[in-house]
Structures are given as structure tokens and as C-alpha cells.
Amino acid sequence: MMAPNVGYIRVSTSEQNTDRQLDGINIDKMFEEKVSGKDMKRPQLQDLLNYVREGDHVHVHELSRLGRSVIDLHKIVNELLDRGVTVTFHKENMTFVPGKQADPIQELMFGMLANFAQFERSLIKQRQREGIEAAKARGKHLGRPRSMTKEQEAEIKQKKSEGATPTQLAKEYGCSRALIYKIIK
Structure with a gap:
């Protein structure tokens, strides 16, 4: 019996579409969520971590879908590898196999791409703060609408x-x- 192929798909908002992720990959069990990747407090990610067993193969469309923090990405991948689970990031064409020493260039690329994912999250937060400050400066009311005139x-x-x-x-x-x-x- 072949090891199960387990997929993890994530987008940040409910308006975003997950169709392009892992398209054409044979997946036996899929975990999908529409939440921010800012931390590991994601129900489907936790379900995936509880579900996988030694010999399973986790497929992720791209590294930033698994997380936006360098520490979290390393923690998740290392936990999966320690449990005997193979991890593949399809867009980056990187596969990490338990018990097999990763290619130094692959490790370097993983570290760099994890840093870029975290950097991108920081830019998003900075743009959001700037947008809020600009809206406040224009006198725009932010948050819940006023209930009284x-x-x-x-x-x-x-x-x-x-x-x-x-x-x-x-x-x-x-x-x-x-x-x-x-x-x-």
C-alpha cells in the first residue's frame, strides 16, 4: 500500500480562491483553510499535524502557504520530518525526505524563501498601518459603524x-x- 498523499491549501481571506493550489496533484486527504498564515494557530494546520503518520507525504503548493514566519516554517517542516513524513513544496520544486540529509543548496533556498515569506508579511502589515493612518488623517471613520447619529x-x-x-x-x-x-x- 502506498503512503497517503496529504495536501495542505491555504489562502488568507474567504474571498480568495484555492483552485490553483495543488491542481493536478493526486491527493488522498486535503486540509484547506482561509485564514492568515501569520502563526500556527490554524485549525486545519493543526488537524493536518495530528492526522499525518510516518510514511505519509505532505504536499503544499508553495512555501508561504504553510506559513509566514521563518521560525514557524522550520518548526513545522522539522516536526513533520522527525515524524517520518515527507514534505514537498511544488512551486519551489523542493522535497524534504525524513532521514535524508537535505542538499545544502535546498536548505539555503528554504531559508531564503522562508525569510521572503516573512518579509512579505511584514510589508503587508506596514501597508495596512499606512493605509489606516492615511484614512484617519482624511477623517474617515474606521471600524464598526456608529450606532447613534x-x-x-x-x-x-x-x-x-x-x-x-x-x-x-x-x-x-x-x-x-x-x-x-x-x-x-
Whole structure:
């Protein structure tokens, strides 16, 4: 009996498509998720790590799909190899076989590509921070939409100053007392 071919597919958001990953590869069991690769707290990755056994072969489309951290990538691959599992990254054309000393050039490439995956994640975070700062500078409201208009907030403050209690105001405006306290603060 041949060792099972186990696939791992990941994209960062639910809007992204996984169709191109591992297309044409014969996979017996697939683990697929749509979450960030920033850390190892991914349900399908954990399920894969719990599922594989000695002799299995894990297939990943490209290195950055398995993780975005140099430390995490090394940890995952080394854990799989220590458990007797072969790991193949198809886009990079790299296969790591348990008990077999990796080619020094392959190890160098793995390290460099892991660093690029982490660097790319850092760039994404930096662009995101810059975008948020620019939006704030333009006065754009970020986050959850306001539940009260400015006029309603002014009314609440006025009624509070006239003696209305937060409980009465919350009932009148159909919101929580916590929101009333936040507005009158």
C-alpha cells in the first residue's frame, strides 16, 4: 500500500480562491483553510499535524502557504520530518525526505524563501498601518459603524443633564447602558 498523499491549501481571506493550489496533484486527504498564515494557530494546520503518520507525504503548493514566519516554517517542516513524513513544496520544486540529509543548496533556498515569506508579511502589515493612518488623517471613520447619529448623542447628553438616568435613556434609544455611559463620558 502506498503512503497517503496529504495536501495542505491555504489562502488568507474567504474571498480568495484555492483552485490553483495543488491542481493536478493526486491527493488522498486535503486540509484547506482561509485564514492568515501569520502563526500556527490554524485549525486545519493543526488537524493536518495530528492526522499525518510516518510514511505519509505532505504536499503544499508553495512555501508561504504553510506559513509566514521563518521560525514557524522550520518548526513545522522539522516536526513533520522527525515524524517520518515527507514534505514537498511544488512551486519551489523542493522535497524534504525524513532521514535524508537535505542538499545544502535546498536548505539555503528554504531559508531564503522562508525569510521572503516573512518579509512579505511584514510589508503587508506596514501597508495596512499606512493605509489606516492615511484614512484617519482624511477623517474617515474606521471600524464598526456608529450606532447613534451626532444629533442623537447631543440629545442624550442634554437629557442626561436634565436628569434622565442611563437606564431610561438606554430604553428610549433602544441601546445598551454601556453605550449611554460611553456617550455621556
